[in-house]
Amino acid sequence: MSSLRPWRHIERRKSRQIMVGNVPVGGDAPITVQTMTNTLTSDARATIDQIRRCEEAGVDIIRVSCPDVESTTALREIVRAANVPIVADIHFHYRRALEAADAGAACLRINPGNIGSSERVAEVVRAAKANGCAIRIGVNAGSLEKDLLEKYGEPCPEALVESALDHIRLLEDHDFHEYKVAVKASDVFLAVAAYQELASQVDCPLHLGITEAGGLIGGTVKSSIGLGMLLWSGIGDTIRVSLSAEPEEEVRVGYHLLKALGIRNRGVRVISCPSCARQGFDVIRTVEKLEERLQHIRTPMSLSVLGCVVNGPGEARETDIGVTGGGNGKHMVYLSGVTDHHVADEGMVDHIVRLVEAKAAEIEAAGAAAEPVAAE
Template identity: 45%
Template sequence: MKREDTREVRIGNVVIGGGHPIAIQSMTNTRTEDVAATVAQILALEAVGCDIIRCAVPTMEAAEALREIKKQIHIPLVADIHFDYRLAIAAIENGADKIRINPGNIGDLSRVKAVVEKAKEYGIPIRVGVNSGSLEKNLVEKYGGVTAEGIVESALDKVKIIEDMGYTNLVVSIKSSDVLMCVKAHELIAAQCPYPLHVGITESGTILSGNIKSSVGLGIILHEGIGDTIRVSLTGDPLEEIKSAKLILKTLGLRKGGIEVVSCPTCGRTKIDLIGLANQVEQMVADIPLDIKVAVMGCVVNGPGEAKEADIGIAGGIGEGLLIKKGEIVKKVKEEELLDTLREELLNWKE
């Protein structure tokens, strides 16, 4: 189903599905039991645009810590549960806005039912998550290996278990580290599943490889109108996940806001430290709430022409640079003044 056709699900103060804006998620990498460290990381994630945060709950102490964490943050909190159904129940009782479980590793049906009944009592959604790495042996044998079809069948089986218990406040997640398998799985499940889909490429890798795999996979899936909330899974600082997710959505036209920086590749005409300048500009504009395009060009020969589609830009020369608006040169300044000149223009921006 397309995004606008999926059911609406409320997670704290955020609604996903039914065509609502795609929510960006991340997961803390602090010990959840360490309330101060976890809260500090969540507040930093909020500041860069995280909409929903998930915390691992491996112990009862972690489940109980959720209550205090919730008091100090402003975005919905999801509890990530594996194996112990009692932790899921405790997480709900301590204020989790959603829980993430794989019914296949929670235990027998009576334990799954206990979790479902508690979620029903508190009115919070359950995210049913299935990863390719945990696909059941019978499905691996049925399909001759780990396949998109197997992942989808596994997920729908888990959904039916909870539906049969009389609960439909669900979000579904199917993930694989194989990008094309993940794409195919989402195409298959979107035609059969009325619930919002949490989309991501799991175990995608480091900042470099993870960003590339996530951009390709999420780009294809989201462009096909599939997906209601996303996480870019990176082996790195969770703040990087939010930056990447925002840029993916902005690139696809699915989210507005924030300055887009475009810059030319370096070449033999470049007479300034373009790489350093472009990185400085990108960092500088991160906290400026404008929805415009900024160009950073390496030479004054082609700079104005290359920057004409940007709202504003700078181009470097030998010891000097140009300030450009809509392809027109408006000011020439010393090279060392380029960055400050651009920032001053942005802080006083008028359409």
């Protein structure tokens, strides 16, 4: 971080690190992006196809629901096919947890207090240890324990935190410490307050989410407010943006959120104006096409698309590639902040895509050349 920009600094909460498969969560590991499949897990082929789309979008960890034995049976094939760790979502059937652990799940999403006796908890812990599984405790305001609702009268931060601590205690009583915790709510204020309080009491990694956030637009706004507040204050080790949208959209929104905070950079960060009567080309349509065409780029880089010369040159000087609207259908292209050439309306999108792809290849080549060569 530049000493001249202290306002950009985010000091992350110090948490201990656990492993979810081969992905570290917590500590100084990058904040990971998760999603969840919505196919029938028993349909291994459909689930694997959906996982592939999420992998292309950059997902780090992906969760699948395992409500029945048909799902845990298919899980073995799904785990073998996936290139990212798989979390098995378990609710009340502890045997599904045992089956999922044996099938190769990297993590079990289970609340130990919901599965019955201490011996059942012990069985799940033994299976997790034997198979190298982590566990995610997932407290949700919509499914709080009856005694907590009676005690507090309604879902509140204190109730969510107490529930989480009760579940943590059950795992630690069996000497299990490879866990992370979520205290989700659809109410932004409730979720944020619960996470803030829990963060002050435990050192385990925290899985962030605003649950049942809504559709693509509304849910993105709601999640960005809640998760943004927490991440900005340094809280959170892994995130899921819960949307009524396809899982790969959750992944894309998650990365956009992290990019906006400067926490993780993946792919092209587009800076574009809202457009007005001064625009020299159709900014809205151009940005829509570019975002669609550039989804395959993983190399972090910036692209500015500005409709006129009011703010265009200033923004373009700060990005890897920029285009500013001009007169007579000719627009200025900037490379590394310097004016370079003009491009006409016709073929402009294709031209910018080629420039971005070339720049990405250049950045990747420079990175590969900078890597130390191992001694033979």
